[in-house]
Amino acid sequence: MILWRVILTNLLRHRTRTLISMAGIAFSVAAMLTVITVLQGAVGMFSGLLSSDSEMIVFERNVSDLFFSNVSNRVFEDVSHWPEVAHADAVLFGIVSSPDHPIITCFGVSASDARLRKAIWRKGSLSQFSESGNGVVLGERAADFLKADTGSVIPVGHGAFSVIGIIHTANGFEDGGVFMPLHTAQQFFHKDGSSVITIKLRHAEDRHSFQKRISTLFPDLVGLEDAEFNRSYSQFRILKATAWAVGCCGLLLGGFGVANTMIMSVFTRIREIAILRVNGFSHLQISAIILAEAALISLAGAISGLAIGTLLLVVLGNIPALHGYIDATLQPEIMLMILLLALLTGATGSLYPALYAVRIRAVEALRFE
Amino acid sequence: MKQPSISTDTVSVLRATNVWKSYDDGAIPVLCGVDLEVRTGESVALCGPSGCGKSTLLHLFGGLDLPDNGEIFLDGAALTAKTNLLPILRHRVGFVFQMHNLIPDLTLRENCLIPAVAAGTERKKALRRLDELAAVTGISHRLDHRIQKLSGGERQRTAICRALMNRPGILLADEPTGSLDEKNAEDIFRLLIDLTSSERVTMLMATHDRALAERCNRTIEMRNGRINAAF
Numbered sequence: 001m002i003l004w005r006v007i008l009t010n011l012l013r014h015r016t017r018t019l020i021s022m023a024g025i026a027f028s029v030a031a032m033l034t035v036i037t038v039l040q041g042a043v044g045m046f047s048g049l050l051s052s053d054s055e056m057i058v059f060e061r062n063v064s065d066l067f068f069s070n071v072s073n074r075v076f077e078d079v080s081h082w083p084e085v086a087h088a089d090a091v092l093f094g095i096v097s098s099p100d101h102p103i104i105t106c107f108g109v110s111a112s113d114a115r116l117r118k119a120i121w122r123k124g125s126l127s128q129f130s131e132s133g134n135g136v137v138l139g140e141r142a143a144d145f146l147k148a149d150t151g152s153v154i155p156v157g158h159g160a161f162s163v164i165g166i167i168h169t170a171n172g173f174e175d176g177g178v179f180m181p182l183h184t185a186q187q188f189f190h191k192d193g194s195s196v197i198t199i200k201l202r203h204a205e206d207r208h209s210f211q212k213r214i215s216t217l218f219p220d221l222v223g224l225e226d227a228e229f230n231r232s233y234s235q236f237r238i239l240k241a242t243a244w245a246v247g248c249c250g251l252l253l254g255g256f257g258v259a260n261t262m263i264m265s266v267f268t269r270i271r272e273i274a275i276l277r278v279n280g281f282s283h284l285q286i287s288a289i290i291l292a293e294a295a296l297i298s299l300a301g302a303i304s305g306l307a308i309g310t311l312l313l314v315v316l317g318n319i320p321a322l323h324g325y326i327d328a329t330l331q332p333e334i335m336l337m338i339l340l341l342a343l344l345t346g347a348t349g350s351l352y353p354a355l356y357a358v359r360i361r362a363v364e365a366l367r368f369e
Numbered sequence: 370m371k372q373p374s375i376s377t378d379t380v381s382v383l384r385a386t387n388v389w390k391s392y393d394d395g396a397i398p399v400l401c402g403v404d405l406e407v408r409t410g411e412s413v414a415l416c417g418p419s420g421c422g423k424s425t426l427l428h429l430f431g432g433l434d435l436p437d438n439g440e441i442f443l444d445g446a447a448l449t450a451k452t453n454l455l456p457i458l459r460h461r462v463g464f465v466f467q468m469h470n471l472i473p474d475l476t477l478r479e480n481c482l483i484p485a486v487a488a489g490t491e492r493k494k495a496l497r498r499l500d501e502l503a504a505v506t507g508i509s510h511r512l513d514h515r516i517q518k519l520s521g522g523e524r525q526r527t528a529i530c531r532a533l534m535n536r537p538g539i540l541l542a543d544e545p546t547g548s549l550d551e552k553n554a555e556d557i558f559r560l561l562i563d564l565t566s567s568e569r570v571t572m573l574m575a576t577h578d579r580a581l582a583e584r585c586n587r588t589i590e591m592r593n594g595r596i597n598a599a600f
Contacts, residue, residue: 002475
């Protein structure tokens with residue numbers, strides 16, 4: 001109880017200093033939570049886009065980005081007839097632009113594609129898509145920012161396409177994208193195949209044999225389970241690593257703030273620490289006081305930061321221009337990880353101050369009044 | 370009135386043997402070959418002008434510092450750099466300083482309980498002990514007050530309470546009345562003498578006040594880092 005009083009008293013004695021230090025941790029944590037959640041959300045949306053009604057994905061081996069992958073039509077025709085394959089979709093990804101929008105994701109798909117089958121059709125129908133030669137279907141968000149409706153002709157890249165339908169999907173990339181028939185997309189992007197083939201197997205236990213068959217028959221291709229793809233896809237790994245690195249840098253700065261506060265705190269109460277030593281406090285007890293102070297600052301800062309970050313994500317999620325692109329779903333394990341990292345940062349920041357405190361020589365500190 | 374002298378049969382609790390101590394790498398000599406022995410139950414006053422080495426000798430006896438040369442014995446054991454001071458500071462020695470050295474933002478109760486917290490004493494037991502000491506020192510009505518609101522005399526009473534919290538056998542008092550007026554100095558001194566007697570504590574006290582010093586069992590006169598005379 002008295003130990004807690006000593007700890008709290010010291011934090012309250014220099015309120016401004018304590019608050020500044022807490023703010024450092026809070027903003028670092030908020031930034032970390034926002035960046036990581038947004039990126040994880042983006043990764044989740046992209047992987048969700050690939051795993052729509054499928055459990056495996058086949059693409060070109062050693063490509064840095066799926067946009068550069070090319071799986072030939074011949075392979076698709078072959079694989080889709082394998083007995084273990086229940087359903088296969090060839091999907092071509094492309095990036096196009098329109099006058100006011102430099103980046104629009106384009107999907108070249110067949111009418112049987114799960115993304116179209118599962119979407120809510122606001123306007124038009126799946127049958128129109130299958131019959132259309134050059135018509136495109138827009139995600140609801142894309143229709144909104146392109147100010148297009150069914151019947152409109154929209155300029156996309158170097159071409160112009162008539163809109164035959166508008167769909168709504170929960171996935172931000174799909175909702176902000178342009179769906180065109182696969183053969184149209186192949187002509188448009190000058191490709192003779194697709195970016196990936198998404199596969200639904202008849203029996204889940206066939207996964208390994210399917211993978212093996214792909215690598216044996218098509219050495220330039222790789223077949224991965226969705227979860228395996230999410231783990232190994234270099235773009236996802238780079239994004240995740242970047243998010244954590246940026247967040248950790250922020251937290252490191254917050255940690256320096258805590259270290260600075262704790263050093264100042266120890267410097268200004270050398271005499272008090274000497275009094276505790278003379279009255280029998282051990283090095284461990286003195287260190288515990290300093291560490292507990294830093295931990296309290298970090299904990300309060302981290303909790304505030306998580307609250308600020310959550311608020312920021314809610315705000316971002318409600319900005320109409322970003323609707324569908326930001327999956328602001330909070331992930332408890334990420335929040336816990338950030339909280340632990342913040343505590344660890346605070347504790348690390350207090351190591352030197354604690355070491356300084358236990359090295360204070362009571363006799364010298366008490367000699368001068 | 371001078372306290373009766375203690376029998377020479379009693380055990381030596383503090384002993385300094387040819388102790389030398391200086392500061393600033395020898396530039397400021399403070400103790401120059403001090404020999405001193407304090408026996409169980411004695412109240413000994415160290416007298417002398419400022420800078421003669423009284424406080425330094427107290428610090429050496431409390432294990433807060435080490436001599437450059439010579440030896441310091443506490444309960445017959447030499448204090449060295451390897452001595453574990455925690456049991457000594459927690460249970461054997463209590464300190465009272467001129468400037469009381471209390472923690473300003475804590476209450477009297479909390480300040481007094483610091484040694485008990487350090488030693489891990491059970492809370493109920495510690496509170497019972499505090500009540501007992503507070504009644505004797507006359508600060509019971511002030512226990513929930515903060516230090517800033519107390520007079521010098523009350524602060525020193527609190528410091529004495531804190532020093533005796535863990536029932537130490539030795540009390541090292543460094544000018545305990547130095548910052549008090551004559552009336553308060555007399556009261557605090559009497560309290561110290563009464564408590565050392567009732568608690569069976571050996572007291573070594575540094576003081577400028579010769580009149581108070583002469584009321585201890587023994588008075589040691591120090592000058593220029595040496596023991597000048599003992600009475």
